[in-house]
Amino acid sequence: xxxxxxxxxxxxxxxxAVAWLRLRALQGELKRTNQTRADAVRLEMYxxxxxxxxxxxxxxxxxxxxVGEDQPAAIVAALDGEHxxxxxxxxxxxxxxxxxxxxxxxxGLAARLGPGRYLLALPGGCDTAGVVGRAQALHDALAPxxxxxxxxxxxxxxxxxxxSAEELIAKAEGAIPPPPAEGARSIGVEGRDLERTxxxxxxxxxxxxxxxxxxxxxPFFQPLVELGSGQVLxxxxxxxxxxxxxxxxxxxxxVSLAEEAGLVGEMYFALxxxxxxxxxxxPFEWSFTLNLSPLQLADAWLVERTVQTLLKAGVAPGRLExxxxxxxxxxxxxxxxxxxxxxRQRGVRIALDNFGSGRMPLCExxxxxxxxxxxxxxxxxxxxDKNPAFGMIAAAAHYLGVPVVVQxxxxxxxxxxxxxxxxxxxxxxxxxxxxxQTEYFxxxxxxxxxxxxxx
Numbered sequence: 001x002x003x004x005x006x007x008x009x010x011x012x013x014x015x016x017a018v019a020w021l022r023l024r025a026l027q028g029e030l031k032r033t034n035q036t037r038a039d040a041v042r043l044e045m046y047x048x049x050x051x052x053x054x055x056x057x058x059x060x061x062x063x064x065x066x067v068g069e070d071q072p073a074a075i076v077a078a079l080d081g082e083h084x085x086x087x088x089x090x091x092x093x094x095x096x097x098x099x100x101x102x103x104x105x106x107x108g109l110a111a112r113l114g115p116g117r118y119l120l121a122l123p124g125g126c127d128t129a130g131v132v133g134r135a136q137a138l139h140d141a142l143a144p145x146x147x148x149x150x151x152x153x154x155x156x157x158x159x160x161x162x163x164s165a166e167e168l169i170a171k172a173e174g175a176i177p178p179p180p181a182e183g184a185r186s187i188g189v190e191g192r193d194l195e196r197t198x199x200x201x202x203x204x205x206x207x208x209x210x211x212x213x214x215x216x217x218x219p220f221f222q223p224l225v226e227l228g229s230g231q232v233l234x235x236x237x238x239x240x241x242x243x244x245x246x247x248x249x250x251x252x253x254x255v256s257l258a259e260e261a262g263l264v265g266e267m268y269f270a271l272x273x274x275x276x277x278x279x280x281x282x283p284f285e286w287s288f289t290l291n292l293s294p295l296q297l298a299d300a301w302l303v304e305r306t307v308q309t310l311l312k313a314g315v316a317p318g319r320l321e322x323x324x325x326x327x328x329x330x331x332x333x334x335x336x337x338x339x340x341x342x343x344r345q346r347g348v349r350i351a352l353d354n355f356g357s358g359r360m361p362l363c364e365x366x367x368x369x370x371x372x373x374x375x376x377x378x379x380x381x382x383x384x385d386k387n388p389a390f391g392m393i394a395a396a397a398h399y400l401g402v403p404v405v406v407q408x409x410x411x412x413x414x415x416x417x418x419x420x421x422x423x424x425x426x427x428x429x430x431x432x433x434x435x436x437q438t439e440y441f442x443x444x445x446x447x448x449x450x451x452x453x454x455x
Contacts, residue, residue, distance in 0.1 A: 005340045015104040027282035049090075050097035053111040058119050061109045063166035070124035071159035073131045075138055075174040079116035079153045089116045092248065099141040102294070103134065121171065136201065136260035139187050141295075142396050153177060164331065205261035208241065208254055212263060212270050216242045219275040220434035223441060224289070224405065226287055227419040227426045232441055234287035234319075236427065237275045238434045255293075264293045269305060278311035279294065289321040289351065297324075297335055303342040317347035323374060325353045340368050351405070355393060377408030377418070377428065394422030 009224070031050065045057040053061065064073035078087055078098075097110070099151055100118055104110040109121040111280050120138055135156040146152055155175035173189040185391040189198050211217055221235040241249040260262040260364045272290060296302055310317050322343065340350050346405050351372040406418040408426030418426055 003264060008084065011119060029371075032135065046114040047414075050093050050112050052097050052100065052118075053109055055111070055113045055360065058109060058121060058169070059110040059165045060115065062110075062121055062159075062168060065123040066108075066364055069161075070126075071135075071161065071163070072168065073122040073156065073158045074122050074168045075120040075135045075154065076113070076169065076172040077118045077120070077124070077129070077138055077142055078153045078155070078173070078176050079146075080153065083267065084116070084146070084151045086115070095145050096142060099145075100138070103138055103141060108134075109315050114168070117173075119172075119267045124355070125321055126158075128158070128193045128202070131158060132197045132201050133195060135189070135198075135258045140260065140262040152186050154187045155190070155454075156187070156194060158194065186258065195292065201257065204254075204257055205263065207243065208257060208261065208267075209263055211241055211243070212267050215270065215274070217247075217270045217274070218242055218436060219271055219278065220436050221278070221288075221438050223429060223432045223438075224287075225426050225431045227415055227423060233425060234289065234321075235438060235441075236289045236323075237271060239271050240434075240436075259293055259295055265296055265302070266301055268293070268296060269309065273310050273313075276310060276315045279315050279319065280313055282438065282442065284319075286347075287319045287321055289323055289441045291323045291325075291353065294325070296340050302339065303346060303348075307346045313319055318349070321349040321351050323351045323353040326355055329368070337368055340370075344369060355396075370400065372402055372405050372425070373400070374405040377406055377410075395429055397422070 045054060045060075047054045047292040060174070062072050062074065065444035068201070077100075079092070084092070093112070096118060097112065100110040100120060104120055107123055111119040113119050120134060121133060126134075135154050139152065139154045143152055153176040155172045155177075156174055157168060163171070171190045175188040177186060177188040187198065189195055212260065218240045220238045222238060223235050224233045225231065226233055239251050239255070241254050255264070258267050268290070275288060277288070279286075290399050293348055306320070306322075307317050310320060324336070343350055349371040350368075351374050352368075352370045353374045354371040355375050373393065373396070383449075394404060403424035404422060405425040405427060406423040409415050409418060409426045409430050411430060413454065414428070415426050415430055
C-alpha cells in the first residue's frame with residue numbers, strides 16, 4: 001500500500017511538473033506572440049532608423065490633436081539633397097532625431113517623414129508666437145549639425161478649420177523657402193498671421209541681441225533665507241531686459257525669445273559678468289544662483305567659460321549654484337550628466353529646479369548628485385494627509401541627502417508651513433522682492449530682523 005502511494009505520488013508529481021512546463025511554454029509562446037505584434041506595430045508606425053514616429057503615425061497623431069476650435073500646427077525640416085548626399089543625410093539622422101525629440105517634449109510629436117524630411121507636430125492651442133518660436137528653435141538646433149544653413153529649410157503652418165492632417169503637412173512643406181544663399185535665413189511660414197509674427201520676432205531678436213552687447217541685460221537679486229534662523233544665505237540672480245525706451249522687461253517676455261534666436265548662451269554670460277561684480281562685494285559666506293537653459297547643456301565650453309568668468313572677477317566657483325529644471329533632463333540625460341559632473345569637479349554647485357515637474361526615476365536623479373532641490377510654494381498646498389505631495393518631495397530630498405528650497409513664499413504662515421513640512425530654505429516676497437541692489441541686506445544681515453521690523 002505504501003509502495004502504491006509512493007508510485008501514485010511520484011506520478012502526480014510528474015504530471016504536475018509536465019503541466020507546469022506546458023504552462024511555461026504557453027506563457028513563453030504568448031510573450032513571443034505579443035512581442036511579435038508589438039514589433040509589427042512599431043515597424044508600421046515608427047521609423048526603424050531613428051525610432052521617431054513615421055509619416056503614418058504623424059497623420060494619426062495630427063488627426064487627434066485638435067482641441068475644440070484650436071488647430072494643430074506642423075513644422076517641417078527638410079535637408080537639401082543637392083547640398084547633402086545620401087550618406088551625409090543618413091549620418092545626420094540620429095543627431096537630428098535627438099534634437100527633434102527634445103524640442104517636441106511631452107506635448108508634441110517628433111517624426112521622420114522620409115529621408116531628409118522631419119516633422120515637429122504641435123497640438124491645438126499653440127498660438128502663432130509659439131509656432132514661430134518652435135520653428136526658430138528647430139532651425140537653430142539643426143543648423144549647427146550641417147555646418148551652415150544652406151542645406152536646411154524650415155516650413156511652418158497652422159491648420160485651418162477644414163484642413164486634414166495630410167493637408168497641414170503639405171502646407172508646412174510648401175512654406176519651406178528655396179535653398180538660401182549663405183547666411184540667409186531658411187525659415188518660411190504659411191499664412192499672414194505667422195508671417196507677421198515671424199517678422200515681429202525677428203525685430204525683437206535683433207533688439208535683444210543689441211541689448212546683450214550693450215550691457216542692458218541687468219541682474220536683479222532675490223534673497224534665499226534659512227527658514228530656521230532667518231539668515232540670508234545668498235541671492236538668486238534674475239535677468240531683466242532694459243529696452244530702448246528704458247522699460248524693464250521680465251524674463252517671461254524674452255527668455256524663450258533668447259532660446260529661439262540662439263542668444264541664450266551669450267545672455268547667460270552677460271548676466272554672469274554683471275552679477276559677479278556685485279557678488280565680490282558680498283560677505284564671503286553668501287552664494288548666488290543662476291538658471292541654466294536646457295539648450296546650454298550642449299555647449300562644450302559652458303563649464304570652462306563659467307569658471308574663468310568667476311576666477312577673473314575674484315569669485316570662488318564654490319559660491320555659484322546653477323539651477324537646472326528637472327524637465328530639461330528628460331532628453332539628453334547623458335550630456336547633462338557630463339556637464340553636471342564637470343561643474344561639480346570645478347566646485348560649482350547644482351540645484352534641481354521645479355522638482356516633481358518631470359517623470360525621471362529618483363534613482364537616475366540620485367546619480368546626478370544635486371546639491372539642492374527647489375520647489376514652488378504651490379506644492380505645499382498638497383501637503384496634507386489627502387495629497388501629501390510635499391511630504392513625498394521631502395522624503396526624496398532626504399533620500400538624496402540634500403536640502404529643499406521653497407520659492408514663492410509671501411506670508412509668515414507660508415514660511416512656517418514650509419519649515420514644518422521639511423524645507424530648509426525659503427525664497428519669496430516675504431523676504432524681499434527682486435532688486436538691483438543688495439546693500440540693505442548687507443547692512444542688516446538678517447532678514448528675520450528686517451521682516452520683523454517691517455511688520
